[in-house]
Amino acid sequence: MTTNTSTQIQLVARPVGWPTHDDFRSVTVELPELAPGEVRVANEFISVDPYMRGRMNDVRSYTPPYALGETMTGGAIGRVVESTSDAHSVGDVVLHQEGWRDVSQGAASGYRVVPELPGVPLSTYLGMLGLTGFTAYLGLLEIAKMKEGEIVFISGAAGAVGTAAGQIARLKGASRVIGSAGTPAKVALLTEKYGYDAAFNYKDAPVRKQLKAAAPDGIDVYFDNVGGDHLEAALSSFNDGGRAALCGAIQDYNATERVAGPSNMSNIVTRGLTLQGFTVGNHFQHYRAFTEEMTGWFRDGKIVFDETVVEGIDNAVEAFFGLMRGENTGKMVVRVGSAA
Amino acid sequence: MTTNTSTQIQLVARPVGWPTHDDFRSVTVELPELAPGEVRVANEFISVDPYMRGRMNDVRSYTPPYALGETMTGGAIGRVVESTSDAHSVGDVVLHQEGWRDVSQGAASGYRVVPELPGVPLSTYLGMLGLTGFTAYLGLLEIAKMKEGEIVFISGAAGAVGTAAGQIARLKGASRVIGSAGTPAKVALLTEKYGYDAAFNYKDAPVRKQLKAAAPDGIDVYFDNVGGDHLEAALSSFNDGGRAALCGAIQDYNATERVAGPSNMSNIVTRGLTLQGFTVGNHFQHYRAFTEEMTGWFRDGKIVFDETVVEGIDNAVEAFFGLMRGENTGKMVVRVGSAA
Known part of the structure; x- marks a missing residue:
């Protein structure tokens, strides 16, 4: 060459x-x-x-x-x-x-x-050691401020950011990690390889219904890679004081018509929820902490990808x-x- | 009696x-x-x-x-x-x-x-000296974290919380305060009595269009008493890093059918916006600061109602x-x- x-x-x-x-x-x-x-x-x-x-x-x-x-x-x-x-x-x-x-x-x-x-x-x-891993780390810990013992839902969970976010949630002490993906093989991978406690195929049934079943005690944190019906489902399952890190809305990216937003926005008020969108560009002050922690996890064999x-x-x-x-x-x- | x-x-x-x-x-x-x-x-x-x-x-x-x-x-x-x-x-x-x-x-x-x-x-x-004033103070300063020099939009601006929020924004150094209301008399009151820089009647034309005209440089903070088309308009006018305090959604309260959410939710990601719902119950640690500041403003004749x-x-x-x-x-x- x-x-x-x-x-x-x-x-x-x-x-x-x-x-x-x-x-x-x-x-x-x-x-x-x-x-x-x-x-x-x-x-x-x-x-x-x-x-x-x-x-x-x-x-x-x-x-x-x-x-x-x-x-x-x-x-x-x-x-x-x-x-x-x-x-x-x-x-x-x-x-x-x-x-x-x-x-x-x-x-x-x-x-x-x-x-x-x-x-x-x-x-x-x-991927894991770069901006993809950083996106997951930042969104989960700094934007959504996930704390030990919380219940976490991640959409697009078998994607690059999703597989990172699920493992970070686990390593940081989430009490339950739930993921959604779009094929049976991906769904299987989530629980078998990536340590998710529950996973579902969003094509099988309405997301709202599947999330309720997978999270009977509600969710505290939502990491959104998808938008649309997934965000609506999260708003429906959120416990009081829940936080969503909005990372992407792949469902909307290629839409040519306006996509209606969630029909349950009023839950944001009644449950005191926070939705925060982010892109990594404005948060590089956390990059060093990410690199140190993620490199350590890699060294200890705690991360798969x-x-x-x-x-x-x-x-x-x-x-x-x-x-x-x-x-x-x-x-x-x-x-x-x-x-x- | x-x-x-x-x-x-x-x-x-x-x-x-x-x-x-x-x-x-x-x-x-x-x-x-x-x-x-x-x-x-x-x-x-x-x-x-x-x-x-x-x-x-x-x-x-x-x-x-x-x-x-x-x-x-x-x-x-x-x-x-x-x-x-x-x-x-x-x-x-x-x-x-x-x-x-x-x-x-x-x-x-x-x-x-x-x-x-x-x-x-x-x-x-x-009203002003009670939970209504506190709601405005809390939402604007603690939830939406309004800073001096920012552009603020308040919906339901002639209501109890709205008239408080507009004056607090002004007293705290907002560079421009914009309000919406539902009658010509209320709209006039906003600019003539409550110190708003611009106000419009949301029944006159689409909110999105009227807000764009009233806020040619966009908005940094949105205090939402209304929800629905007002929130959608705010999402459309937000500058990067904008914050919304969601206090109420009076437009939705009496709806019997599901109300479609904003069609431009993806702006939350691309512009790094934060939407936070709140009710005063969880934030009483700020009540003393509110009472002291608001009583002082009253004493100095700086508050009308x-x-x-x-x-x-x-x-x-x-x-x-x-x-x-x-x-x-x-x-x-x-x-x-x-x-x-």
Whole structure:
């Protein structure tokens, strides 16, 4: 593999509803010589994440929209193949935000050197040990302020953030952890591998009903990756003083018509509930605490994880579509090259 | 007026939708002799409040539902006419929760002696100086955490809580205060008397549109007394990091069908918003700070207020209906007697 060129994925049209291949294009560009203080990185894995669907729309948000006709960005991990920076050596593993391409290049300050942990694949830095794990940690502990002994419900529980959140809830002493997912295999995985006390398939029956059955004593904390009927069900099952961390609303992302909100919003008043939306960008003050705690759990063998790996930069867009359709278990990543 | 009997309002059926007179009855009971440590109080004013509609339903909430066939409770203020308590003398003005009747009687510990402030009517203890003012203070400053320089939107702004909240926002340095109400007279009052920078009649045009026009730079804080389309409008106008204190949803109280929630819930995630419902019961640790600050504002002539006074215990139910229909400006109270 040459690293003088970079194959990159660009957004060329803003999707209306479900994105299609016509909304993207792949370009291969010649890379210029490195300027002083830069690095060139052969990526090994790039990340595809639900939040990226939001960046494809031209709407105001904490994260700015992707520009049309430009290469998209996102999490990626790779090895330095060329460096004019004193802080980066050839062979260093670096984590960065210049994803959606096989070779990245730019100011060294944007590329953070991370240690290689024995037995831990590099892709983990995009998942459990990276922003995905941080999202789960932040939402559960800082946003929803989960306390020991509480009952926790997590939607999209077999996804990257969900599998992290369920394990963190358990490790932090939740008394009961309940998850929802969209296939029987995922539901089985939740209780058999990820330590959930109860799990259900949201396609089997109304979520509200299934949650009531799985949480006879109500819920105290809700980690929302889904929105829609799941949020409504949580509002219905919440105990007084319950807190919801709203992380995503994948049910709404590709909707072209307005989605009616929960019909039981008045429970927020009568039960004194708190709903807080968040994106990680505004909360990096907690990142160090996350890294220390999560690395410790990894070292002690207390964290398990799944990955869904799609091969090749040419399949990156298809990987993103698969993520939207819920085809992944755990973190979805694209393997874009090999440093070998 | 004799104080050996007490005329009391009881709930006899749970209203479905809008309550009717058939849901209530008036009874006159003989009062027993005082036991040791008790007081008998001739009430001057009793309070009718929107939250009472919620207590007429048999649903789980922070505040328990009213029991059928029993006298309802609520805020009231009156004078001690008989006392077997060392802490209470005949003639003392007392604030208590045994309202919905003209004469109250019980353990002295439930009756708090309050000072008579010159020029301040006793009914004020049910409004600006009482739970109504506290609700506004708590919601704005502790729940929504309003900071100096922020833009504040208040719905139901000409109501008891709304007129308090607008003035507190101003006194605490909000850069812009916007209110909504349901009649031209109320809208005029908001800007002319209560210091609002902008106000609109929610019946004139969609709230979302009117709020956008009144808040071209968006809003940072929303104090919600209404729910429904007002909350949806706030979600649409919120700046990043906005906070909503949800105090009531009068639009939903008498609905017999499920009310669809806001269609733009996903803004909660993308803009990092916080929605928190509250009832005062769980936050009395802030009551002293409120009383001190509000009494000071009163003393300095910095607070104005309106009252809608209905005469007679026999009209208490009708007063409550008027409140539900929005016929009050400021606090709605029922004058039930005179200590003269």
